Amino acid sequence: MILYLMQEEMKKSNVTLREKVLASGRISLYLDFYPPIFNAETNEYTRREFLKLYLFVKPKNQIEKITNIENQRIAELILIRRLNELRKDDIYSEFEKEQLEIQKIGKTSFLKYFKDQAEKRKGSNYQIWDTAIAHFEAFLAGKDVCFKDITVIFIEDFRDYLLNTKSRRGTGKKLTRNTALSYHNKIKSTLRKAYKEGKIRTDINAGVDSIKEQESQRNFLTIEEARRLFSTPCSKDIVYRISKFSLLTGNRYSDIAKLEWSEIEHIENDGYYIRFKQKKTEGLQTMPISDEAYEIFGKRGKPNQKVFPGLKKWDVDRILPVWLAHAGIIKHITFHCFRHSYATLQLSAGTDIFTVSKMLGHKNVKTTQIYAHIIDQRKRDTTVRISLK
Numbered sequence: 001m002i003l004y005l006m007q008e009e010m011k012k013s014n015v016t017l018r019e020k021v022l023a024s025g026r027i028s029l030y031l032d033f034y035p036p037i038f039n040a041e042t043n044e045y046t047r048r049e050f051l052k053l054y055l056f057v058k059p060k061n062q063i064e065k066i067t068n069i070e071n072q073r074i075a076e077l078i079l080i081r082r083l084n085e086l087r088k089d090d091i092y093s094e095f096e097k098e099q100l101e102i103q104k105i106g107k108t109s110f111l112k113y114f115k116d117q118a119e120k121r122k123g124s125n126y127q128i129w130d131t132a133i134a135h136f137e138a139f140l141a142g143k144d145v146c147f148k149d150i151t152v153i154f155i156e157d158f159r160d161y162l163l164n165t166k167s168r169r170g171t172g173k174k175l176t177r178n179t180a181l182s183y184h185n186k187i188k189s190t191l192r193k194a195y196k197e198g199k200i201r202t203d204i205n206a207g208v209d210s211i212k213e214q215e216s217q218r219n220f221l222t223i224e225e226a227r228r229l230f231s232t233p234c235s236k237d238i239v240y241r242i243s244k245f246s247l248l249t250g251n252r253y254s255d256i257a258k259l260e261w262s263e264i265e266h267i268e269n270d271g272y273y274i275r276f277k278q279k280k281t282e283g284l285q286t287m288p289i290s291d292e293a294y295e296i297f298g299k300r301g302k303p304n305q306k307v308f309p310g311l312k313k314w315d316v317d318r319i320l321p322v323w324l325a326h327a328g329i330i331k332h333i334t335f336h337c338f339r340h341s342y343a344t345l346q347l348s349a350g351t352d353i354f355t356v357s358k359m360l361g362h363k364n365v366k367t368t369q370i371y372a373h374i375i376d377q378r379k380r381d382t383t384v385r386i387s388l389k
Contacts, residue, residue, distance in 0.1 A: 106148030132183035250342035262303035
């Protein structure tokens with residue numbers, strides 16, 4: 001049993017050996033702590049430690065007398081040891097105190113720490129963290145896990161679990177590789193923070209291989225298709241406007257939906273900007289926009305008013321497929337594809353990948369490179385368009 005008290009409490013702490021008469025007629029020996037101490041094994045404060053040592057009330061023979069003497073002596077030795085633990089600031093070296101602290105942290109719940117990290121997230125990001133934790137709990141099979149049990153092998157076992165487990169949506173299908181990657185990244189992020197805070201002594205995250213991202217098909221509109229779409233009437237003006245704004249700026253639906261007039265600024269001789277916090281990554285973004293994109297907003301409202309009031313995602317999901325069909329576009333295009341279209345059109349026009357990455361708000365240019373691969377394939381396609389055969 002490892003005991004911990006705040007330094008000011010240690011000075012006034014005391015331990016007393018006490019007796020409790022049991023119904024069986026024997027006496028149970030226990031320690032009484034004042035003030036209560038923290039027991040790292042139970043994660044609770046307590047005043048009592050039962051020693052599982054017993055005395056006979058009325059010894060009947062020499063053996064019982066000797067047993068009483070021995071158990072009383074053992075209890076007194078434990079009492080001395082506990083007093084030393086409570087006063088470790090006076091008798092323990094810095095190394096010994098550090099080792100005791102490591103033992104204390106090692107016995108605390110990593111699962112609870114993981115959940116605490118999720119609670120700091122918001123919106124759809126929280127939902128991803130929450131599902132990642134649900135998979136981790138399934139991996140633990142209903143058990144808890146302490147920091148001392150977290151190893152590279154343990155986390156790699158969880159990675160293998162994610163690559164082979166089924167989705168929690170009830171489809172009966174395995175998690176896609178990129179979904180498994182997303183969940184795996186959540187525990188790696190937690191490990192990085194735990195290492196930074198000193199809760200684990202080795203950088204376990206650095207020793208764990210990441211799940212490799214699987215390149216997914218990202219549909220986008222060509223400039224010809226985009227012009228055809230936006231010259232085709234749309235049954236709801238707000239859907240038309242936000243779609244056009246997304247293609248011209250690369251903004252996500254979530255960021256467009258929460259955009260307020262206070263986030264739109266104009267700098268003389270420089271043009272219009274939007275300054276906002278991305279909902280997905282929570283990163284601060286300052287993005288220049290064209291006059292054409294600004295004109296989509298219409299009449300300026302009050303600072304705290306939404307730029308696109310009355311916007312409903314259900315309207316977008318319902319209207320967009322019909323609008324695309326009327327424009328003669330048979331590709332599977334979702335609203336997020338306007339963001340893909342922005343990236344591919346910018347790269348096709350010669351904008352460098354680092355600028356496109358910044359405009360999209362990517363933290364790492366590797367995220368943007370998928371669009372470069374698309375452009376490379378388009379270049380490859382041009383090689384067969386001219387033939388002298």
